[in-house]
Amino acid sequence: MRSRLSRLPTLALLAIITAGALMPATGVARNADAPNGRAPHTYKPAVKPNTGAEGAAEAKDDNEDDGPATGPVDRRILSIGRGDTLMDLLATANVPANDAHDAVAALREVYNPRRLQVGQRVTVLFEPRRSGARKFVGFEFAPDPLRSVSIARKGDTGFTSSQTEKPVTRKPVAAQGVIRSSLFEAGAQAGVPISVMMAFIQNFSYDVDFQRDLQPGDRFEILYEKLVTADGTQAGEGELLYASLTLSGDDMPIYRFKTRDGRVDYYNGDGESIRRALLRTPIDGARITSGFGMRHHPILGFSKMHKGVDFGAPTGTPIYAAGRGTIEIAERSSSYGNYVRIRHNTEISTAYAHMSRFAKSIQRGARVDQGDIIGYVGTTGRSTGPHLHYEVLKAGHQVNPRSVDLPTGEKLEGRELQAFQQARRSIEKMFEESRSGMQLARTPAPASAEEKGCNKASSC
Numbered sequence: 001m002r003s004r005l006s007r008l009p010t011l012a013l014l015a016i017i018t019a020g021a022l023m024p025a026t027g028v029a030r031n032a033d034a035p036n037g038r039a040p041h042t043y044k045p046a047v048k049p050n051t052g053a054e055g056a057a058e059a060k061d062d063n064e065d066d067g068p069a070t071g072p073v074d075r076r077i078l079s080i081g082r083g084d085t086l087m088d089l090l091a092t093a094n095v096p097a098n099d100a101h102d103a104v105a106a107l108r109e110v111y112n113p114r115r116l117q118v119g120q121r122v123t124v125l126f127e128p129r130r131s132g133a134r135k136f137v138g139f140e141f142a143p144d145p146l147r148s149v150s151i152a153r154k155g156d157t158g159f160t161s162s163q164t165e166k167p168v169t170r171k172p173v174a175a176q177g178v179i180r181s182s183l184f185e186a187g188a189q190a191g192v193p194i195s196v197m198m199a200f201i202q203n204f205s206y207d208v209d210f211q212r213d214l215q216p217g218d219r220f221e222i223l224y225e226k227l228v229t230a231d232g233t234q235a236g237e238g239e240l241l242y243a244s245l246t247l248s249g250d251d252m253p254i255y256r257f258k259t260r261d262g263r264v265d266y267y268n269g270d271g272e273s274i275r276r277a278l279l280r281t282p283i284d285g286a287r288i289t290s291g292f293g294m295r296h297h298p299i300l301g302f303s304k305m306h307k308g309v310d311f312g313a314p315t316g317t318p319i320y321a322a323g324r325g326t327i328e329i330a331e332r333s334s335s336y337g338n339y340v341r342i343r344h345n346t347e348i349s350t351a352y353a354h355m356s357r358f359a360k361s362i363q364r365g366a367r368v369d370q371g372d373i374i375g376y377v378g379t380t381g382r383s384t385g386p387h388l389h390y391e392v393l394k395a396g397h398q399v400n401p402r403s404v405d406l407p408t409g410e411k412l413e414g415r416e417l418q419a420f421q422q423a424r425r426s427i428e429k430m431f432e433e434s435r436s437g438m439q440l441a442r443t444p445a446p447a448s449a450e451e452k453g454c455n456k457a458s459s460c
């Protein structure tokens, strides 16, 4: 087998492969924004030219009956089925088992075949032979919109693998809207991707009580990046650059900034870190049940009768450690149900009640970081429905969480502050440009469209 292969005119074979067009698997794009059903783009597959071609060029094609025939490489596109391996797929394409084995071994150099997803399209390449038979020469696939992986026959010594990544540009996208039911829904209506909205809510969870602070009519603004390839394919989201909440008329802007020592964080307009020692919303804020207009199911605030604050959310919603500390109590009681208390320093503790269950490794003495999942919302103990009952304790006594504000004290100064103010101005300019572009691009729409929020990415 090997000796016969060694006589093949490898250079000609490579030229045919290189001339072939790679079919990108648009159907398996990971980004919901990615266009579906559009014509595939033509670009050259990544076949390394340095595949020992010099030695192979000396090989002669003695067998007139079985040389490569002229004509395009035969492309067979198959999808990975449920429970199938890549070997199964290659067998379905009638690739000889030893070739398939060698090709998959070459793939492992650049990509773990176990990471192939069900539905992944794989293009299997065959070279037509003069005898009328077809010869397996490699396969290609695009695991995501930015990457393509290519396996090609390499002379007489098996297969070679390569991987190419498409360069992306970061396109700033502005969006804004009015909050009617929840910030998360307002973001969705404005076309803001979920991952960006999650980052937005996470960054405001230090300072905003998402259950009580938002009122109908409050507004938000956001500037984030979209990743776009040269051929216009959208390839997911980049960074959240700027966000602002306007709560009862007060603007709360935050800006992304990278300090000289390379740390990336968010700061308010004065260059103060948005971080606090305790989260104001120690729960996934995207899943909070709106308190608006719930006359019969009040979401309780702090009072003499109710020494904590309640967050309404579906059973199973993650609960976060409000701050770094040590688990003091993790046990079940008749009134609090599954209950966790975290000691943050000699004075301050926080407590979480009615959990459906504790998170793994949450037990007395365990250390937790701010934002670690400690348990999940439930309705254990004396509770009328799924919610988190959250308490802040000062020297062992419950206090109004609102009375405890523990800023980190981190503030940009001197040249760092100047650099931040410059970055802030350029972000604000980007937001205005992106927003005016979005208004120009807007087609005439009912007046309510603006209130719902619009951006360039969505038709309003």
Ligand SMILES: [Zn+2]
Residues within 6 Å of the ligand: 300, 306, 308, 309, 310, 388, 389, 390
């Ligand atoms: Zn409560």
